[in-house]
Amino acid sequence: MTLARVFEKLIGPDAPVEFVAYDGSRAGRPGSDIRIEVTSPYALSHMVHAPGSLGLARAYVSGYLDVHGNMYEALSTLQAALGDITGRDKAMLLREVLKDPLLRAAVSRRLDPPPQEAPFSRVPSWLRHSKKRDAKAISHHYDVSNTFYEWVLGPSMAYTCACFPEENATLEEAQFHKHDLVAKKLGLKPGMRLLDVGCGWGGMVMHAAKEYGVKALGVTLSKEQAEWAQKAIAERGLSDLAEVRHMDYRDVTETGFDAVSSIGLTEHIGKDNLPSYFAHLYGKLKPYGRMLNHTITRPDNLAPPIKQAGFINRYVFPDGELEGPGYIQQQMNDVGFEIRHQENLREHYARTLAGWCRNLDAHWDEAVAEVGEGTARVWRVYMAGCIVGFEQNWIQLHQTLGVKLDEKGAAHMPLRPDWGV
Structure with a gap:
């Protein structure tokens, strides 16, 4: 049985994709906008040897499997088509494939994973998040290349979910609106002090300083991010108000901040460490200071957590852990924060990722020259896959606003939210 016939049996003869294999066999719709090509029996x-998404990702990152056309559309189409395939179906098709001596020889050889893959760790979660290990995990993802991220993220250099104020807003407008929404939820005013943990390339820090006259300190475990941010701060004439340090948030000695923002860091903290994380941030605030937590979440706490051995944890976010919004809120609440507002922005993250995918496609050749084809392929498939995840509610994005009450139990909050949409 040729590979094309296997593909046809898996997703049907009328699949809206074209399939091409190294053995010359073809299936699907000729001339389709999406073409899947198997370039090697490996x-x-x-x-x-690694069934499911991890095995497919290894084949794609290695270049043995290629996808021509829009990656998001390809993943959406295949996900829909393969939804009814049973384990028995796959086993039967594999038996047919292995009748080919060339394929049998290729499958019998267990290949090393692509070099972009971080080693899987069986260390329990409560041991994973030492300062040294966290720094290594963050470096794996963020110290890729500032130039690469400039192409993918665009001028804002914001690698977190944007918030689109209207249907036709651009990605840059949406990232500005996101930072402004966080600033308004925190009630920032001139002369206040902001601590931004996991600050990335300093987008929130610079926004708070420039737009609100706030003295803002950001911290990141990525050396490349900190260097880029400090240079950008200087170039924009914000050095008297804004600062980004290459350091662990646990090593910040200053206290008495008026506000704390955590935008995209909680995913890296680990479930067992959330109580101490939120307690630490609570201790950094003045009475009636506000904390805004912006994080990717699971839809609930019933489904099993993301597999530590899966594609995302091996290639993208080593040691990453997602929790449900209720659990996040509970941990904030239990350390003393009074929760004042929460919202889900999952559709906004799907739009944000679509913008990043377009940027990567537009700079594909430059990206490959900068970071190598394997790394560029990791980002292409990961971002497109996440669009599917947010659209289909496998994952969400929540902003949760808490306030530290004063000694009399007062929140010093407006009677109604005053931050708009």
């Missing part, structure tokens, strides 16, 4: 080795 693609099957990865898929057999």
Whole structure:
């Protein structure tokens, strides 16, 4: 049985994609906008020895499997088509494939994972998040290349969910609106002090300083991010108000901040460390200071957590852990924060990722030259896959606003939210 016939049996003869294999066999719709190409029998080795998304990712990152056309549309189409395939179906098709001596020889060889893959760790979660290990995990993802991120993220250099104020807003407008929404929820005013933990390339820090006259300190475990941010701060004439340090948030000695923002950091903290994390941030605030937590979440706490051995944790976010919004809120509440507002921005993250995918496609050749084809492929498939995840409610994005009450139990909050949409 040719690979094309296997593909046809898996997703049907009328699939809206074209399939091409190294053996010359073809299936699907000729001339389709999406073409899937198996360039080597070793693609099957990865898929057999690491079934599911991890095996497919290894084959794609290695270049043994290629996707021509829009990656999001390809993943959406395949996800819909393969939804009814049973384990028995796959086993039967594999038996047919292995009748080919070339394929049988390829599958019998267990290949090393691509070099972009971080080693899987069986260390329990409560041991994972030492300062040294966290720094290594953050560096794996963020110290890729500032130039690469400039192409993917655009001028804002914001690697977190944007908030689109209207249907036709651009990605840059949406990132500005996100930072402004956080600033308004925190009630920032001239002369206040802001601590931004996990500050990335300093977008929130610079926004608070420039737009609100706030003295803002950001901290990040990525050396490349900190260097880029400090240079940008100087170039924009904000050095008297804004600062980004290369350091762990646990090593910040200053206290008495008027506000704390955590935008995209909580995913890296680990479930067992959330109580101490929120307690630490609570201790950094003045009475009636506000804390805004912006984080990717699971839809609930019933589903099993993201697999530590899966594609995302091996290639993108080592040691990352997602919790449900109720659990996040509970941990904030239990350390003393009074929760005043929460909202889900999952549709906004799907739009944000679509913008990043377009940027990567527009700079594909430059990105490959900068970071290598394997790394560029990791980002292409990961971002497109996450669009599907947010659209289909596998994952969400929540902003949760808490306030530290004063000694009399007063919140010093407006009677109604005053931050708009």
